[in-house]
Every structure is written in structure tokens, then in C-alpha cells.
Amino acid sequence: MKDLKEISTRLKIAKKKIKGVDEIKRGSNAASLGKALKISTELVAAVVVGSTIGFLLDNWFGTKPLLIICFFFMGVAAGILNVIKSAKKMHNKL
Amino acid sequence: MALNPMHQFEVYKIGPEINISGINLSFTNASLFMTISAVLILSLMFFGTKKKSLIPSKIELITEMSYSFVAKMINDTAGSSARSFFPFIFTLFMFVLFCNMVGMLPYSFTVTSHIIVTFILAAVVFLGVTVIGFVKHGIKYLELFVPKGVPIILLPLIVIIEIISYLSRPVSLSVRLFANMMAGHTMLKVFGGFVISLGLLGGWLPLGFSVALTGLEILVAFLQAYVFAILTCIYLNDALNLHH
Numbered sequence: 183m184k185d186l187k188e189i190s191t192r193l194k195i196a197k198k199k200i201k202g203v204d205e206i207k208r209g210s211n212a213a214s215l216g217k218a219l220k221i222s223t224e225l226v227a228a229v230v231v232g233s234t235i236g237f238l239l240d241n242w243f244g245t246k247p248l249l250i251i252c253f254f255f256m257g258v259a260a261g262i263l264n265v266i267k268s269a270k271k272m273h274n275k276l
Numbered sequence: 277m278a279l280n281p282m283h284q285f286e287v288y289k290i291g292p293e294i295n296i297s298g299i300n301l302s303f304t305n306a307s308l309f310m311t312i313s314a315v316l317i318l319s320l321m322f323f324g325t326k327k328k329s330l331i332p333s334k335i336e337l338i339t340e341m342s343y344s345f346v347a348k349m350i351n352d353t354a355g356s357s358a359r360s361f362f363p364f365i366f367t368l369f370m371f372v373l374f375c376n377m378v379g380m381l382p383y384s385f386t387v388t389s390h391i392i393v394t395f396i397l398a399a400v401v402f403l404g405v406t407v408i409g410f411v412k413h414g415i416k417y418l419e420l421f422v423p424k425g426v427p428i429i430l431l432p433l434i435v436i437i438e439i440i441s442y443l444s445r446p447v448s449l450s451v452r453l454f455a456n457m458m459a460g461h462t463m464l465k466v467f468g469g470f471v472i473s474l475g476l477l478g479g480w481l482p483l484g485f486s487v488a489l490t491g492l493e494i495l496v497a498f499l500q501a502y503v504f505a506i507l508t509c510i511y512l513n514d515a516l517n518l519h520h
Binding site: 219220223224226227228230231232235253256257259260261263264267271 | 433436437438440441443444445447448451452455456499500503507510
């Protein structure tokens with residue numbers, strides 16, 4: 183019985199050590215580099231999608247330059263929103 | 277021809293031309309390398325799980341590591357409710373990873389450096405996640421586009437911006453993978469070309485660079501597969517747990 187107790191306390195200590203190492207590692211591993219690469223394209227993609235929607239709607243309604251300008255700026259806003267969202271997600275995780 | 281850095285991305289057909297009702301379905305080098313990646317993954321999984329020894333061999337270790345890596349990723353980002361999507365995300369991650377890694381071998385072809393491949397993968401993820409969201413939450417899934425606490429005057433504008441932001445997901449997902457792979461492989465080829473054209477006198481510096489870049493490219497190949505999988509998890513999380 184005594185042995186079992188000893189083992190369980192030793193297990194607990196070992197597990198704590200592992201957890202500590204894990205938490206230190208999390209900040210510096212490849213995941214953070216992945217996050218950095220992720221943000222850059224998010225900004226561009228929304229602008230492209232916004233402009234494309236504007237272009238298509240322009241062709242559809244025949245209002246040539248008007249909607250593409252509006253949707254370009256909305257795309258920029260959406261891109262910034264994307265970046266803010268993913269930055270917030272990172273912040274919550276830390 | 278060999279010095280052209282874009283020559284490596286050329287798709288050509290292997291074997292006879294197959295035309296089914298006007299659609300060209302010929303077997304190309306892209307299909308060949310996709311098949312190679314799939315066969316490699318299947319054989320890794322087959323041989324890794326065949327023998328269940330107490331002390332795992334290297335191949336078993338790789339299999340178990342990849343399993344626990346993806347399982348942990350899903351648990352951390354999408355929670356336990358996404359655990360039933362493990363097979364899909366695992367397949368996606370392994371496929372992208374192996375396509376990237378097979379592309380790092382000399383004389384091989386990088387499937388993921390073509391936007392159509394990455395875009396189809398991203399479109400499957402995007403459509404799947406949208407369908408899952410609607411199945412799980414019904415019409416309430418549209419609440420995703422209506423953030424809380426927005427004045428009623430601004431609401432139409434915000435909804436349009438949110439919809440654009442939602443639609444930009446597959447684009448950013450596919451462009452990221454495609455651009456990284458293509459830029460990296462072009463750069464490797466350009467530096468390789470420098471080694472040849474500068475000759476024995478000046479070729480050593482670009483040679484060193486291309487060695488360093490090869491290491492970087494292997495990191496990028498892994499990282500892009502990781503980012504692709506983790507973003508799928510994040511989108512799945514948005515669809516499964518609304519307002520989190």
C-alpha cells in the first residue's frame with residue numbers, strides 16, 4: 183500500500199514537470215510561425231474576394247465602376263476584420 | 277529549358293489520352309504524384325499498425341506520433357465535439373504533408389504548387405463546414421454573420437463585410453498553401469541555376485544558399501500542412517460551437 187502511494191505522488195510530480203515543459207514550449211514552437219504566416223494571406227484574400235464580388239455584381243447590374251469600388255473597400259474592411267479576429271484568437275490562447 | 281524556374285510546374289500526360297464526354301481525364305504527372313503520396317500514406321499506416329509490439333519500432337513511432345499530433349490539435353482547437361471529424365482532418369493533413377514532402381525530392385513534382393489542387397481541397401473544407409453548420413444549427417447558423425451589439429444602422433454594412441470575410445476563407449486557405457510551395461520551389465530552382473551559371477568560381481555562395489533554403493523548404497512544407505489542418509479545425513469549431 184505504501185509503495186502505491188509513493189508511486190502515485192511521484193507520478194504526480196513527474197506529470198507536473200511535463201506540463202511545465204509543455205507550457206514553455208508552446209510559445210516558441212513552430213505553431214507561432216504558422217500563425218504569423220496565416221495572417222498575411224488573410225488580409226489579401228478578403229480584398230480579392232470583395233473586389234471579385236463587386237466586379238461580378240457590376241457586370242450583372244451594368245453599373246460598371248460603382249459597385250467594384252464599394253466592394254473593394256468592404257473587402258479591405260473584411261480583411262482587417264479577419265486579421266483582428268485571428269489576433270484575438272491568439273491572444274485568448276496565450 | 278532546364279534553367280527555366282517555372283519548367284518544374286509543367287503538367288504533362290503520362291500514357292494514353294482519356295476523354296470521357298469531352299472531359300480530359302488523362303493520367304498526368306500530377307495524378308502520378310498524388311497516387312504516390314496516397315500509397316506512401318497507406319503503406320505507412322499499414323506497416324505502422326500491423327505489428328503491435330510493446331517497444332515501438334521507428335515506423336510504429338511515426339504512425340503513433342502523427343496520430344497523437346492530429347488528435348491533440350483537434351482537441352486543442354475545436355474541442356471534444358469535433359473528435360468525430362478526426363478521420364477527415366487526419367487524411368487532409370497527411371495528404372497535404374506527403375504531397376509537400378514528396379515534392380521536396382529531386383526530380384519530383386509538387387502537386388500542392390498548383391492552385392487548382394489546393395483550391396479544391398479548400399473548397400471541400402469550406403462547403404463541408406458550411407453544411408455541417410447548417411445541419412447542426414439550422415437557420416440559426418446565419419447568426420455567424422450578425423455580431424452582437426452592433427447599432428441597427430450599421431448592421432447591413434457589417435453583415436456584408438462579415439459575408440465577404442466568410443467567403444474569403446477558402447481563398448486564403450488555398451492561396452497560402454499554393455503560394456508558399458510555388459515560391460519556395462521557384463526560389464530553389466533559381467539558386468540552383470545560379471550555381472550552374474556562376475561556375476566553379478562564384479557558385480559556392482548560391483550553393484550554400486540552396487542548401488539552407490532546402491532546410492527552410494522542408495520546414496515550410498510541414499508548416500503549411502499544419503496550418504491547413506489547424507485552420508480546418510478552427511472553421512469546424514466555428515461551425516460546431518456558435519459564438520465562442
